[in-house]
Amino acid sequence: MSAFTTAEIEYLRGQPLGRLATVGPDGRPQVKPVGFLLDPETDELVVGGYAGSGMATSKKFRDIAASGVAALVVDDVATVDPWTPRGVEVRGVAEACTAGGAEIGKRLGASFDFDPAFILVRPTRIVSWGIDGSSYEVSARDAVRVG
Template structure:
C-alpha cells in the first residue's frame, strides 16, 4: 500500500515539474526547479537531471543533510482560481549511478544523468487533490529525519 493516495499518485504522474528545497552548508535555504517522477517500485519520488547532477548544489546539499522538501503544484483553473499540489518532506538519498536506467523505466522525457536523487516521503501535504483547493490533507507517513 502506498503512502500516497491514488489521486496524489495520478497527479504526480501528470505533473513532472516541481521545486526542490534543500539547506546549504551555511544554513541558507536553496530552491530549484526539478524534474520529479513518482516511482511505484518503492513509493518514492525520483529527481533527475539532464545535466551533471553531482556538480549541483541540490545534490551536494542532499548528500550532506539527507533532508529535502519537494512541491509539485499547478493551477487546475484560473477562473475560478483553483490551486492544487503536493508537498513531500522527507529523507533524500543520493545515487551516483543508475539514473539513465531509472529514467528509461519511468519514461522520463529527457536522457537522465547517471546521478539522481530519491525522496522517501516522511510527511505529505496535499491540497486540491483529495480536497478542495483551500483545504489540506496532511499526514506523517514515516519517522522523522534526525
C-alpha cells in the same frame, strides 16, 4: 499500499515539474525547479537531470549528500476562474545517488536520458491541497507505506 492517495499518485504522474528545497551546510535554503518521476514500486520521488547535465556537481546534489533531507513541492492552478490551486508537498529523507540514473530513468519512462547521478526523496510527511478535496482543504499526514 502506497503512502500517497490514488488522486495524489495521478496528480504527481501528470506533472513534469516540481520545486526541490534543500538546505546547505551554512543553513541557507535553496529552491530549484526540477523534473521528477514517481516510482510506484517504492513511493520515492526520483529527481534526474538530463544526461551530461552534471547532476553530481550541482548545489542541490551536494546539499542532499550533506544533509540527507529535502522537500519537493508540485503545484499548479487548475483554473483561474474560479481560483483553484492544487498541489502536493513531500518532505522526506533524501539520497544523492552517484550511479544508476540512466537505468532508473528508462524504467520509469523518463522523456529524456537521465544523467548517471540522481536524487531520491523518500516521503516522511505528505501535505496536499485541492487533490482529494477542495483547494482550501489541506490533507497533512506522516507518510507510512503499507505493504
